Amino acid sequence: MDAPVADAPPPARDDARGLAWHGRMTAGVGRGLVRVRVRRGPDEVRARAPVVVGSWGVHVDTRSLGEGVAHITFEAFDGLGRAAQPVDTWVRIDRTPPTAVVEAPPQASGRFPVVVAFSEPVQALRARHLDVDGGVATHVDGDGAVYVVDVVPDRNADDVRVAVDVGVVRDAAGHANARSDVVTVVHDPPRWTRLVDGVPTRWVARAALR
Numbered sequence: 217m218d219a220p221v222a223d224a225p226p227p228a229r230d231d232a233r234g235l236a237w238h239g240r241m242t243a244g245v246g247r248g249l250v251r252v253r254v255r256r257g258p259d260e261v262r263a264r265a266p267v268v269v270g271s272w273g274v275h276v277d278t279r280s281l282g283e284g285v286a287h288i289t290f291e292a293f294d295g296l297g298r299a300a301q302p303v304d305t306w307v308r309i310d311r312t313p314p315t316a317v318v319e320a321p322p323q324a325s326g327r328f329p330v331v332v333a334f335s336e337p338v339q340a341l342r343a344r345h346l347d348v349d350g351g352v353a354t355h356v357d358g359d360g361a362v363y364v365v366d367v368v369p370d371r372n373a374d375d376v377r378v379a380v381d382v383g384v385v386r387d388a389a390g391h392a393n394a395r396s397d398v399v400t401v402v403h404d405p406p407r408w409t410r411l412v413d414g415v416p417t418r419w420v421a422r423a424a425l426r
Contacts, residue, residue: 225285227389228307234277235307237290241267246295250274253289256281256309267292283309310389314338316380316396320367323402327354330365330378330399337361338385338393345384350376350403369403376401 228235241248248267252274253260263276278286285308292300312335319331330353332341337360343353346365350373355366369376382395 225306225308227310227387228286229311229389229391230278230309231311231391234275234279235309236273236275237288238271238273239290240271241292241294241300242270243294243300248272248292248294250293251291252276253291254278254281254286255289256284256286267294278309281309283311285309310387310391313391314385314387314393316393318378318380318396318399320378320399320401323404324369324376325404325406327366327368328401330367332358332363332365332380332396334361334385334393336387338387341365341380341385345381347379347381348376349378350374351378353378367401369401369405371405373403375403 235254237252239250241250249264250267250272251262251264253262254276256278259281261276261278261280263274265272265274272292285306288305288307290303290305294300315335317333319333321328330346332346340359341356341363343356343365346353346367348367351367351369353365353367357364367376367378377398377400379398380393380396383392385393387393
């Protein structure tokens with residue numbers, strides 16, 4: 217039987233029904249059987265499924281196991297009861313959507329940076345993923361779990377409110393992010409000063425001749 221062995225446990229999302237695997241028995245006679253055992257610490261769950269035309273698929277209800285790295289053992293038997301070499305691998309059970317903390321300066325008179333820190337690495341954040349009231353998000357820098365976003369306030373805005381929208385990025389297990397809290401930045405636009413070049417105007421009064 218074929219099954220990948222991971223050096224670093226990949227994340228697995230099991231918050232709906234559990235985990236599922238699919239594979240193919242590459243040799244054997246007749247209708248076979250596949251058994252799967254999932255262990256997380258002292259707890260474990262098991263499942264089995266018949267092999268039909270060489271292919272197999274097993275669903276394991278792992279919702280009773282805690283989050284974290286789980287050890288998976290696959291065993292296969294053909295129709296004569298002959299066992300294939302067991303295969304071991306690992307996954308990281310992940311049920312938690314990523315959350316985001318947004319930080320920004322309390323006050324700004326122009327363009328200002330916003331730091332977005334997620335609870336775990338997510339796919340690339342884009343400027344359009346931010347909900348900005350009173351301004352616009354422009355350039356985004358960073359990757360993984362931490363990003364820095366430039367925000368430009370609207371000229372007439374009294375303040376700028378920034379948040380990360382819900383469901384705009386996903387973690388490696390496929391969970392969409394939760395909406396972040398809103399941060400408010402007081403907009404203090406620069407004061408315009410009227411400058412006059414040259415010598416100030418001089419008024420000259422003349423008396424009328426009689």
